Amino acid sequence: MGELDKNSPKQLLVEGIDDQSIVKVLCEKHKGLDNFYIMNCEGLDNLLKKISRYPKSSIIETLGVIIDADEDINIRWRAIRNKMIPSGYVMPETIPSNGLILQNSGQYKMKFGLWIMPNNLINGRIEDFIKFLIPDNDLLQPKAEKIITELETEKLNLYNINHHSKAFIHTWLAWQKEPGKKMGTAITAKYLNTEEQNCQLFIDWLKKLYA
Numbered sequence: 001m002g003e004l005d006k007n008s009p010k011q012l013l014v015e016g017i018d019d020q021s022i023v024k025v026l027c028e029k030h031k032g033l034d035n036f037y038i039m040n041c042e043g044l045d046n047l048l049k050k051i052s053r054y055p056k057s058s059i060i061e062t063l064g065v066i067i068d069a070d071e072d073i074n075i076r077w078r079a080i081r082n083k084m085i086p087s088g089y090v091m092p093e094t095i096p097s098n099g100l101i102l103q104n105s106g107q108y109k110m111k112f113g114l115w116i117m118p119n120n121l122i123n124g125r126i127e128d129f130i131k132f133l134i135p136d137n138d139l140l141q142p143k144a145e146k147i148i149t150e151l152e153t154e155k156l157n158l159y160n161i162n163h164h165s166k167a168f169i170h171t172w173l174a175w176q177k178e179p180g181k182k183m184g185t186a187i188t189a190k191y192l193n194t195e196e197q198n199c200q201l202f203i204d205w206l207k208k209l210y211a
Contacts, residue, residue, distance in 0.1 A: 008036065008037035009059055009060060009061040009062070010035055010036035010037065010060075010061055010062040010064075010210055011036060011037050011039060011054070011060055011062070011063050011064070012036050012037065012038045012039065012063075012064040012065070012066065013039050013041050013047050013050060013051070013063070013064070013065045013066070014038060014039065014040060014041065014047075014066045015040075015041060015042075015043060015044050015047055015066070015067055015068060016040060016041075016042065016043070017040050018126060018182070018183055018184070019040070019066055019117075019126055020038050020039075020040045021182065021183070021184030021185075022126060022129075022130070022183050022184045022187065023038055023066065023206075024038060024184065025184040025185075025187045025188055026187065026194065026199070026202070026203060026206075027206070029187075029194060030203055030206075030207070032207060032210075032211075033203075033206055033207065033210065035210055036062065036064070036210050044067060044068075047065070047067065048079060048080075048083065051063075051065065051080070051083045051084070052083055052086075052087070054110060055084075055087035055088075055089075055104065055108035055110050055112075056087070056108060057110070060110055061109075061110065061111060062110065062111040062112075062113070062209060062210060063110055063111070063112050063113070064112075064113040064114070064115075064206070064209050064210070065080065065112075065113070065114045065115070066114075066115045066116075066117060067080070067114075067115075067116055067117065068116070068117045068124070068125040068126060069116050069117060069118070069122065069123045069124055069125070070123065070124075070125065070162075071123055071162055072123060073095075073116055073120075073121075073122065073123050076116055077094065077095050077116060080114055084102075084112060087104070087108050088104050088107060088108060089102050089104050089112060090102070095114060095116055095120050096120065097119070097120050097121055097201075098120070098201055098204070098205060099113060099114065099115045099120055099201070099202070099205035099209075100112075100113060100114040100115075100120075101113045101205070101208055101209050111209070113205065113208075113209035115202060115205055117129050118131075118132065118198065119132070119198045119201070119202075124165060125165055125166065126183070127165040127166045127168070127169040127183070128165045129198065129199075129202070130169050130183050130186075130192065131165060131168065131169055132196050132197075132198045132199065133187070133192035133193050133194060133196050133198075133199055134172065134192060134193070135192075135193050140172055140175050140176075141172060144168055144171045144172040144175065145168060147171065148164065148167050148168045148171060151167075152164065169183065173186055173191075176189075176191050177189075177191075
């Protein structure tokens, strides 16, 4: 999965295997989203290294990129922006809330799209995106949040505090009918609501990008 698939003119780069499996499951639930290759870049650094060469490829028609905002969405945005400007893309000052899609009219004709998890607006990770999908009437969410917060308040957490959302979502998943499912399979099992607004915006971005 780490090498360019020469048979796929439409590509989507993601940071890791969780992103890859979640996007794959969401695409399987919607018609028309089976025409692009999802590449696990095995980390942000590898993903950033790959981006610059894609506009120069005569093979790639469409390139999508999904990254986490992590602790500072502006830093992540600038990292991508600075990669694409030298290839002639006119990048806005900030990423649109419904995701970025650009068609370069210069030397390189590649269509380019970017989504910064969780929703192009706030700091966070793909786990925060998954948290959006927990049903509103779920009774386990507040209990899981309470326990995770108590651990952090008492400094019993062994994980970095920046990984709060990751600790929360995996705690919540551990309490489901089949404990410990991965995030992608939790969508398949219908533990999560894919009709949620942020999820629908994400699906709409994918559909427009790979149309």
